[in-house]
Amino acid sequence: MVKILILGAGVMGTALSVPFTDNGHIVHLVGTHLDGDIIAKLQAGYPHPRLGIPVGERVTAYNYDQLSQAIKGVDLVIIGVNSHGIEWAAQALSPVFSADIPILVVTKGLAGDGEKLSILPDVLCAHLPNGLGDRIQIAAIGGPSIAQELAARRHTCVMFTSTNQTLLEHLAGLARTPYYHIWTSTDILGVEVCVALKNVYALAVGLVIGFLEKASKAVNDAQMHNLAAAIFAQGMWETAYLVDYMGGKPESVYSLPGSGDLYVTCQGGRNSRMGRLLGNGIPYSQAKAEHMPNDTVEGASLALAIGQTVENMIHKGDLDDIALPLLRTMIDIVCHDAPTIIPWNRFFAKSV
């Protein structure tokens, strides 16, 4: 039995408590400053409002101002905040953290500093004080995992990734259950690039829902799956390019982190909802402000986080200017309210 702190009480952070507690481990679930209502509900014994299940008796819910108490004696910290919260998480942990506690990151995203792209485990380490980030053991989770399904113990297959294989085996052993199937990969760069990009490409696939609503009905009721599939394929194609550029491996692209996670993210959720609004012709800033003001749309967040950096890198020749037409289109749509025009003639130009 180990003691685990999960930072972030959103759907994914909370859902992860299920396999760990099913294995007999103890979870301290610490909400962020945005999770106050959730923590209050859980403490009162109600189900998680967005996950639809109560947490188990091995889970204790804490508010973030109780972090120093909640972290006492824990053997593992899981970062379950959203992509906007990764620096906050580093700052929150800094006063209370020690280098002998491994970290497992579930947050997905990339960061851009104007010149280069970084994966979130590296961003987290860079924001820990006193060189702590160089000494800690860090791993991440990628792969198709809708939180509600994991919480309901539906079969879920994921990849645990780290450069440290011993750590991987240890963490996978803590979390593996008959429904939570875990593989391990030392390709943390490839896995993290895939699972970040899937959000923006799922947003792109989601455009088609809006295109279909806006289009006149076909005489034979034909939908637009061909179009969605072509965008899906271009997403995979660009993911393969960027994984290769960042030093990742192709097998991450055509396994759980790449194809699996993009597939599941296209089945619905906030990226698809935003994609539908954009495809209907509503500019991003208006769609966000009027229809989804309180939702984190991870695909849009990624475009905002890396948009300028990607354009700078292309300008400098670090990234090939013909390799990423769909990503650039999505950056234009999200960062500059550009219209949703699919750049067919630039698809599939630059192979890995």
Add this chain to the structure above:
Amino acid sequence: MVKILILGAGVMGTALSVPFTDNGHIVHLVGTHLDGDIIAKLQAGYPHPRLGIPVGERVTAYNYDQLSQAIKGVDLVIIGVNSHGIEWAAQALSPVFSADIPILVVTKGLAGDGEKLSILPDVLCAHLPNGLGDRIQIAAIGGPSIAQELAARRHTCVMFTSTNQTLLEHLAGLARTPYYHIWTSTDILGVEVCVALKNVYALAVGLVIGFLEKASKAVNDAQMHNLAAAIFAQGMWETAYLVDYMGGKPESVYSLPGSGDLYVTCQGGRNSRMGRLLGNGIPYSQAKAEHMPNDTVEGASLALAIGQTVENMIHKGDLDDIALPLLRTMIDIVCHDAPTIIPWNRFFAKSV
């Protein structure tokens, strides 16, 4: 303006007449011996019964016994039969065909002779008489293309493939329209392996619809997208292995023929319908006989066409025995009425 013969008046063969005739070309659409009713409808001016649109005035519909008349003066033959019809097509063409007419194959599948696997353009050539198959120019089409959408002029992105780049450019030029977006690839092996395998892996993803129906409802209404996505990813993984084994290129896997075509095939259709029945626990032979006796389920057809050969190749060591657990499971389900048990512990074992 060129004259084109399309052999096979099913949905895909007929839908292909739309971009060609929109470009001013003439199409002779010749039904197989199974297409009599369709040809009669088209000749009487009715819409294609399964496609939901009438053919254009540049299309003339013929029954197969008029093939020798219909082929006179044509510049291109398109093979639009289903996978069961490829040898029949070779035999039907043999008496009337000449080596200077290029062939474009839309039929998807693989053949197994007990010892090795072959792509269908090679099977077609092998069944033409007098060494004709060695002299003809042959190309194929792969990529996500639901026929009803192409016929309705919805955006559709495909890959034309051949070892002959000049032929490719010529054929793409004949068919390219503002809605029919065509890329070219000389990786005919990779493209053909991808577009054949997508049927059996879409059948596998379709199992999940049945699993969901059979399972007790989750307390939080969670579905089983994680499971479907993991199967999708394993399908991509095995496709990458088999494409590599056959001598194809990885870029076919993560572009239109691989990821795009698998994605679109999972959106519905006959593989999904059969997958649902199997996932509900109905043995394949019963599901086929009682529920889909008159439907060609291409995923099942592929399993039947290559099942014994794949097992023989694994037994001989030609194929790695840990590389294709999902394909082998689907072969067992279709060829031997095996129960639908997902072999999690054998997933993602052998990388390319």
